[in-house]
Amino acid sequence: MIYADNAATTRISDRAFEQMLPFLREQYGNASSQYSLGVKAKRAVEHARKQVAAAIGAEPSEITFTSGGSEANSWVLRCVAETYHNESIHIITSTIEHHSVLNACRALEQSGVEVTFLPVDNTGRVLVEDVKAAIKHNTKLVSIMLANNEIGTIQPITQIGAFLKGQDILFHTDAVQAVGHIPVDVDDLRVDFLTASAHKFNGAKGTGILYKRSGLNLPPLLFGGEQERGLRAGTENVAGIVSAGFAIEESISEMAEEAKRLRSMVEVTVEGIKEKIPSVRVNGDTKSCLPGTVNLGFNGISGESLMHLLDLKGICVSTSSACTSGKDEPSHVLLALGLSEQQAKSAIRISYGRYNTADEAKVIVKAVCDAYAKIIDNL
Incomplete structure (x- = not known):
């Protein structure tokens, strides 16, 4: 074959698989437990958080683990809308986004959020001028993917980020296809939120990544325990998170x-x-x-x-x-x-x-x- x-999706790398395997068998403790088995799991999660942060130029405290890119994308869009629920909300995105963004935006439209879907040129590229022209007094979020999943076109995220800098508008990029394959630095891109998924860069399926710039407020995705600093309740997928850390480290090095x-x-x-x-x-x-x-x-x-x-x-x-x-x-x-x-x-x-x-x-x-x-x- x-x-x-x-x-x-990608085949999990040998190194990522080897590193995650102990956390499926010998080191299977719950990362929230206080005894040594749980503490070891917690340390592994935090080490992976440092690995992911280093790969995209972020701080470990700015990284939250999710079940995948789709969950992370939906979280950003839904929670930004929730944050401004008492105000008129306008969101800008493009017509070629992944369906986890497009369908989230369409659902938000049903609840009264105004969404502008920007066109692209014949190469699949969003024009920075179109982003500028679409800005309104109530624009709260711009969400443009870094690289398209069907045609591979890379978007001018750095230029869009430079334009939005200093404005009271949040900027999100779906970088699921990009992370691990092209250089990604959140400061260079000037994004407030960035999403990625481990199985796109030879990690295990079931682990997503949300970067949230320090100082920004994002309501919890799930309510329950205090996992992921209270932002996403539920027992952590320790093995998957470990695979994400080593897979992204390996991808960046090569x-x-x-x-x-x-x-x-x-x-x-x-x-x-x-x-x-x-x-x-x-x-x-x-x-x-x-x-x-x-x-x-x-x-x-x-x-x-x-x-x-x-x-x-x-x-x-x-x-x-x-x-x-x-x-x-x-x-x-x-x-x-x-x-x-x-x-x-x-x-x-x-x-x-x-x-x-x-x-x-x-x-x-x-x-x-x-x-x-x-x-x-x-x-």
Whole structure:
């Protein structure tokens, strides 16, 4: 099997797995317990908090662990709205956000919150000028993702953050696809909230990360005990948190070299497919993008059919976000780029990761070209 859908999830790294395993068996204490077994678990959680904070330029006290990126995104949006519930609220986001942001915003609209969904250009990039133009007297939050999960386009978060600095407007970025793959520093980005997820950078599933700038108030997500400084009640997922700490540390240490390798694999993939299928198009920004992700459109065929033929050959790619797979609907991201419904349905996403090789990229090129030819012959 060749797994090339790392934007959906990643294989846990050997080091992260080895480090978390004792906390599933020998060191299985509750991190809130006061005896030695619990104290060891608590120390492990706090060590992971330091590892995560160091990776994104934050302080450990600014990091809260959640069950995943979706939970963290929902927490920011819902609790900002709750904080200003007695006031008129306006939120700015984009049309290509992850559904955990889009659906949270749509739910808030039902409760009277005004939401502006900014368009993107044909590369999937939000224009800073559009953000500036959308600001209103009651704008409380801007939420723009750092890198898109379907096309890999990186957004101008630093420029947006610089514009918002000094204004009474909170700034959140969904960095789930970015953390561990490109440099991320919360001070450089000038964000108030940042969200991430361990399983996107070779950690275990079930552990999310919320960065909240020091001094900001955020109502608790869950009520109960005093875990996570009273912000998120419930027994901590110690093993998952430990995996997140070591996985992010490992990803950061290898980032520059890994990005160079992944970009080379994407280049080989695109050039190889274009040689046999000149009409193939790259959806998204080919320059300001994640190193291992490429979204390809094929005229006149179904991306889903192509995906299934590749699956029969033991190759895993996707047609859209894993959160929307199985629905016979075109990608909202690709439609936002200006593509037609048919063009949006003709696309596949290939996302390489740490455990892919250059030889696998060559295998994928041949498999895609063969599958495409088979579909065309049967039309």
